[in-house]
Amino acid sequence: xxxxxxxxxxxxxxxxxxxxxxxxxxxxxxxxxxxxxxxxxxxxxxxxxxxxxxxxxxxxxxxxxxxxxxxxxxxxxxxxxxxxxxxxxxxxxxxxxxxxxxxxxxxxxxxxxxxxxxxxxxxxxxxxxxxxxxxxxxxxxxxxxxxxxxxxxxxxxxxxxxxxxxxxxxxxxxxxxxxxxxxxxxxxxxxxxxxxxxxxxxxxxxxxxxxxxxxxxxxxxxxxxxxxxxxxxxxxxxxxxxxxxxxxxxxxxxxxxxxxxxxxxxxxxxxxxxxxxxxxxxxxxxxxxxxxxxxxxxxxxxxxxxxxxxxxxxxxxxxxxxxxxxxxxxxxxxxxxxxxxxxxxxxxxxxxxxxxxxxxxxxxxxxxxxxxxxxxxxxxxxxxxxxxxxxxx
Numbered sequence: 001x002x003x004x005x006x007x008x009x010x011x012x013x014x015x016x017x018x019x020x021x022x023x024x025x026x027x028x029x030x031x032x033x034x035x036x037x038x039x040x041x042x043x044x045x046x047x048x049x050x051x052x053x054x055x056x057x058x059x060x061x062x063x064x065x066x067x068x069x070x071x072x073x074x075x076x077x078x079x080x081x082x083x084x085x086x087x088x089x090x091x092x093x094x095x096x097x098x099x100x101x102x103x104x105x106x107x108x109x110x111x112x113x114x115x116x117x118x119x120x121x122x123x124x125x126x127x128x129x130x131x132x133x134x135x136x137x138x139x140x141x142x143x144x145x146x147x148x149x150x151x152x153x154x155x156x157x158x159x160x161x162x163x164x165x166x167x168x169x170x171x172x173x174x175x176x177x178x179x180x181x182x183x184x185x186x187x188x189x190x191x192x193x194x195x196x197x198x199x200x201x202x203x204x205x206x207x208x209x210x211x212x213x214x215x216x217x218x219x220x221x222x223x224x225x226x227x228x229x230x231x232x233x234x235x236x237x238x239x240x241x242x243x244x245x246x247x248x249x250x251x252x253x254x255x256x257x258x259x260x261x262x263x264x265x266x267x268x269x270x271x272x273x274x275x276x277x278x279x280x281x282x283x284x285x286x287x288x289x290x291x292x293x294x295x296x297x298x299x300x301x302x303x304x305x306x307x308x309x310x311x312x313x314x315x316x317x318x319x320x321x322x323x324x325x326x327x328x329x330x331x332x333x334x335x336x337x338x339x340x341x342x343x344x345x346x347x348x349x350x351x352x353x354x355x356x357x358x359x360x361x362x363x364x365x366x367x368x369x370x371x372x373x374x375x376x377x378x379x380x381x382x383x384x385x386x387x388x389x390x391x392x393x
Contacts, residue, residue, distance in 0.1 A: 002035030003219045005112065005138075006097055007043040007157050012138055014219055021139055028100045036105035039222050040097065042089060042231065043143065045111040047152045050076070050084040075229035079150045080128070087111050087152075087229055094231055108222075109231040113145050113152045118221040120147075120188065125210065130184040133204075135170060136217050137191035142166050143218075146177055153177045167197040174203070186210050190217055 004027075005012040011027040013019060015035050026032055048067045068074050068088035076086040098106055116134050120126040132147040140160055146153040154177050158169055174181070187204045189195040195209045214220055326332050333352050 001107075001223075002038045003041075003222055004034075004038060005041045005043070005216070005218055007112075007141060007143070010141060012216065014216065028096075034101050034105065036102060037107040038101055038105050039107055040101075040109040041112045041115050041218050041222075042094075042097065042109065043112045043155065043157050044089060044093060045113065045155065046072075046088050047111075047113070047155065048086050048088070049151070050086050073231060075231060077228040081149075083151065085151060089231060108227060110227045110229055111152075111155075111231075112143065112218055113147075113155045114227055114229060115218045115222055115225075116143075116145050117147060117150070117152070118225040118227075119214075119217045122221040122224070123212075125186065125188055127184060127186075130186070131179050131181060133170065133174070133185070133187045134217070135166070135187065135189040135191070135194055135198075137189075137194060138216070142194070144170060144173055146173065146179065148179060153179060163193050163197045164201075166194055167201045167203055170198060171201065171203045181208075183207075188212060188217075190214055 001016070003014040006024070006027075009024045010021060011024055012021045013027075022032065046068070050067055067086055071091055072088040073091045073094050074086055074088045076084050078084055094109075098109065116136070117126070120132060120134070126132065128149050130149065134143075134145045134147070136143045136145075142158040142161065144154070144156040144158060146155075154173050156169070156173060158166060161169065181204070185204070185208055187195070187198055187209045189198070189209065190212050192211050195211045198204050199206050199209055323332055331352050
């Protein structure tokens with residue numbers, strides 16, 4: 001990015017790999033390469049106040065164009081105290097300056113004084129209600145800027161003066177500006193000899209003088225500051241607005257496309273997960289069915305093997321006898337026939353039913369237990385009974 005400070009017939013520039021100072025004629029020629037994007041600082045700017053408060057009296061604000069001749073391009077900014085600070089530059093000069101740059105390469109074109117103010121704010125040298133006098137030496141040129149808080153009081157370009165003459169011009173400028181210096185006033189200077197001369201000539205005290213080693217103070221905060229004033233040609237402003245609109249449109253469409261892609265991925269992923277879950281459930285049901293069939297088959301095989309190994313009992317006759325003798329209103333739930341020792345076979349029987357049909361066969365069993373409980377508001381009973389069969393009987 002190229003940075004350019006234009007002061008009448010001289011131009012100071014800072015490129016990526018070089019910096020220096022050239023005459024306006026050399027800079028304006030086609031042979032001088034300008035880097036893009038370009039930030040331009042103009043010193044040939046006139047400042048005027050246009051606010052509701054002037055010298056303590058309320059004054060109606062006027063349009064910025066009323067304060068300047070018709071041949072000037074005007075910008076304004078509203079300060080915190082309600083004052084409208086207006087800046088004007090000759091339209092012919094503005095077109096001349098911007099015309100030497102390739103079309104569309106100038107990003108900002110701002111007053112030199114506002115860039116100095118941004119430098120003071122960025123470096124903690126600014127105070128809202130205090131006078132700041134900035135003296136920037138640039139070769140044979142000296143730039144003098146006086147601030148009263150945010151307000152620009154005076155901007156001067158001094159050329160070919162000695163250190164003593166610079167000190168005298170600073171003193172005269174302060175008197176013409178009618179500012180009152182106090183203990184909060186600071187003089188920020190990037191040249192030690194000028195600072196010492198200001199103290200020697202009693203323009204300021206040693207405590208008020210601040211020497212900075214920054215060579216080009218105006219370029220110091222140019223990259224990280226957004227300026228309310230920007231002297232660009234109308235077609236360039238329109239071009240930058242279209243470019244910004246296109247950039248924002250691309251961002252909006254990109255975000256919208258990203259959201260759509262996420263939604264599609266969510267839907268597709270959800271459907272895939274649901275399908276996988278359904279397939280897993282189906283596989284589990286199939287496996288459970290197979291396991292159950294296998295278990296039944298194995299149980300039947302074990303039962304057949306046990307029957308082959310045990311003494312033959314008339315199980316069918318025993319079961320039929322129990323079914324026939326089951327009391328009315330009761331149901332035969334289970335029959336468990338097992339052996340205890342070599343001579344005794346135990347037949348365990350379980351009945352269930354309601355109290356409506358009394359269990360009247362208790363006498364035929366050696367052991368008989370009756371348990372009652374409610375199911376859905378109805379009393380049910382369960383009878384667990386055992387009968388012994390001895391030997392061959």
